[in-house]
Amino acid sequence: MRVGLLQLNPVICDFKGNCEKIVHAAQRAFENKADFCVAPELAVTGYPPDDLLLRADILEECEHSVKELASRTKNFGPLLIGTPWRAVPDSTQLYNAACLLVDGRIDKVFGKTLLPEYDVFYEKRYFASVQSPGVFELMGRKIGVTICEDVWNDPDFWGRTGDDDQPVRSLCAKGAQMIINLSASPFSVGKHRVIKAMLGSMSAKYSVDLLFCNQVGGFEDLVFSGRSMAFDAQGRLTASALEFAEDVLVVDTINSENNRLSVHDLSSSSEIWQALVLGTADYVRKSGFNNVLIGLSGGLDSSVTAAVAVQALGSGQVTGVLMPSPYSSPGSIDHSLDLSVNLEIKTHTLPISELMQAYDQILAPVFKGYQPDVTEENIQARIRANLLMAMSNKQGKMLLATGNKSEMAVGYSTIYGDMAGGLAVLADVAKTSVYTLARWLNKTRGKTIIPREIISKSPSAELRPGQMDRDTLPDYEVLDPILSLYVEKGSSFNEICALGYDPDLAQRIIYMVDKAEFKRAQAPPGIRITEKAFGRGRRMPLTAKCSHDRSAADG
DSSP, X not given: OEEEEEEOOOOXXXXXXHHHHXXXXXXXXXXXXXXXXXXXXXXXXXXXXXXXXXXXXXXXXXXXXXXXXXXXXXXXXXXXXXXXEESSTTOSOEEXXXXXXXXXXXXXXXXXSOOOOXXXXXXXXXXXXXXXXXXXXXXXXEEEEXXXXXXXXXXXXXXXXXXXXXXXXXXXXXXXXEEEEEEOOOOOTTHXXXXXXHHHHHHHHHTOEEEEEEOEEEETTEEEEBOOEXXXXXXXXXXXXXXXXXEEEEEXXXXXXXXXXXXXXXXXXXXXXXXXXXXXXXXXXXXXXXXXXXXXXXXXXHHHHHHHXXXXXXXXXXXXXXXXXXTXXXXXXXXXXXXXXXXXXXXXXXXXXXXXXXXXXXXXXXXXXXXXXXXXXXXXXXXXXXXHHHHHHHHTOXXXXXXXXXXXXXXXXXXXXXXXXXXXXXXXXXXHHHHHHHHHHHHHHTSOSSOXXXXXXXXXXXSSTTOOGGGTSOOHHHHHHHHIIIIISOOOHHHHHHTTOOHHHHHHXXXXXXXXXXXXXXXXXXXXXXXXXXXXXXXXXXXXXXXXXXXXXXX
């Protein structure tokens, strides 16, 4: 049997565009002698459609689109597509479903059994669970249908005890000889190795072919890497689709030597780079923009952000803006210009000294009796944000924020200043990882993209004479491991200290993270690359009783 896996990049609720993608991909697969085709989880709407699923008009349009798809593909062959589906018309009971289209009609509807309610998932808000997964027969074989989470519950693989719901076991008890999994599994660094091991283990355990069809693309903060795969009954990988790109993979389950095994680069820097590029490209374009602005400071973060944007959109669609102040070093200006030459992007230079003086004059009466402090530093960042947003409004270009995860975590950023923008490209990339990514980029390109002076110099916001990040923060090599433990692993103060970290330092970092929660709540979305990013998968109260007081000085 030959199965076409349609690895698609939909746009949320662009029914016409998404259906066109399904039709064209299916046509390619059937022309390549596929016997039937599979599209990813919720391919008709894209995943995740969130509260759009609460609108009756969206569900009606969805059902109309599925029926139209059935009509348009009636001469193709069987097609299994992921879609929201109401149990009965006008019902409030909605399934995360897979519709089997045969001969121009909806032949069968299968529902998702396991609905995830952790991290970035909250499917029980929208969907009802089916009690048991279903099978259908094709060419004399029984095929079991699962949807994403349905294959993530094997206790043997995860080393758990108990007898929880196991959809694959249930399907095999019904005689399934092949398992199809329609998926929209979000990317995080290293996750693909887990998926590959898990699916291979499951196919070998039940002695069935297992085919995994995954969504690809950027969807706000989430990125999906694609990498659809097929495994034989011995658990061996027999076919794999492209990574971070749309693809049509036709899998021959009998003669695996006919299959394509795409090469996946699972090094962390490659994965991060590809996720950032795809996430940026899709967020900008799916938001209706073609061009972006970036404030270039001569620092590492803005340089790497610009490099990502150029790869994502093209050099002609990226504009860098230099906004020197009296505290800007000559090197920062020169390094920004060197970067712009390397990336072949246009730049504008807008000095802010006169604006700083104007602010000082206007605020002098109300600041009388106060000493200069972080307030004046924040004003500089907000002046720059105003200039950038003015250009964004006038020229119709999205502003990209450049802060990294380490800064976002401890609040080393200015709200309404350098946090301004439509997308924070590096918001889930720790500072130490930004350094690694810059070096990796230069090495893999075989030429200098990020000037070496930018990588080697000590990081500084340059908002006061001689300022360095280390004046306010621990060295990033010390800071980032503690942030990873507290933010990503959920470790407590005592657990962190038990690993040998200095208690005073750990307490200080935890204090800064908790204190900055209100800033992050107002930050632009960032691209998720870790298992715990700031965003939809981390929901923290802003007014909880903490061991600190907020003041107006928090900038």
